Ligand code: SF4
């Protein structure tokens with residue numbers, strides 16, 4: 082079987098190239114990349130950790146769709162590329178530092194809490210969101226980043242929702258205030274993030290919930306509020 086891999090090396094000329102490589106049948110994409118590195122090209126660069134869909138490090142795009150390399154079985158002619166909207170360090174390895182910055186910009190944490198424990202039932206309310214492994218597949222799939230690199234984006238907003246729904250949070254307003262600019266109203270509700278999440282998280286729904294909570298605090302869609310209907 083043959084697949085195509087996008088290569089990038091800032092010190093090579095040309096820096097960008099697409100190579101066609103043969104791989105054995107029956108491997109995961111990550112196993113195939115490791116096979117290529119061991120047998121044909123030790124310079125092939127990619128990221129991997131757990132090899133079992135837990136750490137979220139091995140995200141790539143296959144034929145334009147985000148996948149975990151360790152969970153994807155290649156098909157003939159697949160094109161493998163790095164995630165979008167992240168700086169490519171080399172080949173399929175991207176810099177994910179911006180993810181930490183985005184979580185900080187979204188203030189995605191518990192703002193004020195005196196209560197230190199929650200019940201098992203309460204914990205289950207946000208169990209799915211808590212499973213986020215920061216793989217960034219949803220970021221790469223989100224079309225908003227093509228026009229607004231400052232968008233807080235799906236997993237940061239999902240994490241904000243996770244804490245606004247936490248019964249220990251006593252300052253939901255601060256959490257909501259922090260996501261009005263480049264946040265909940267910038268999402269197009271296209272659902273691309275939800276479609277690619279390997280953990281079954283639904284950031285689109287979480288953002289919809291955050292919009293409702295925002296409305297309870299007097300916020301609204303700024304685009305809609307400034308629209309002139311000619312009345
Ligand atoms: S639903 Fe919103 S956050 Fe998710 S991919 Fe679409 S625009 Fe981005």
Ligand code: SF4
Pocket residue numbers: 137212213214215216217218219220235236239277278279280281282284
């Ligand atoms: S929400 Fe899903 S796709 Fe996005 S970072 Fe978390 S686990 Fe990955």
Ligand code: FES
Pocket residue numbers: 128129130131132133134135136137138139140149150151152
């Ligand atoms: S290597 Fe950890 S999720 Fe793929």
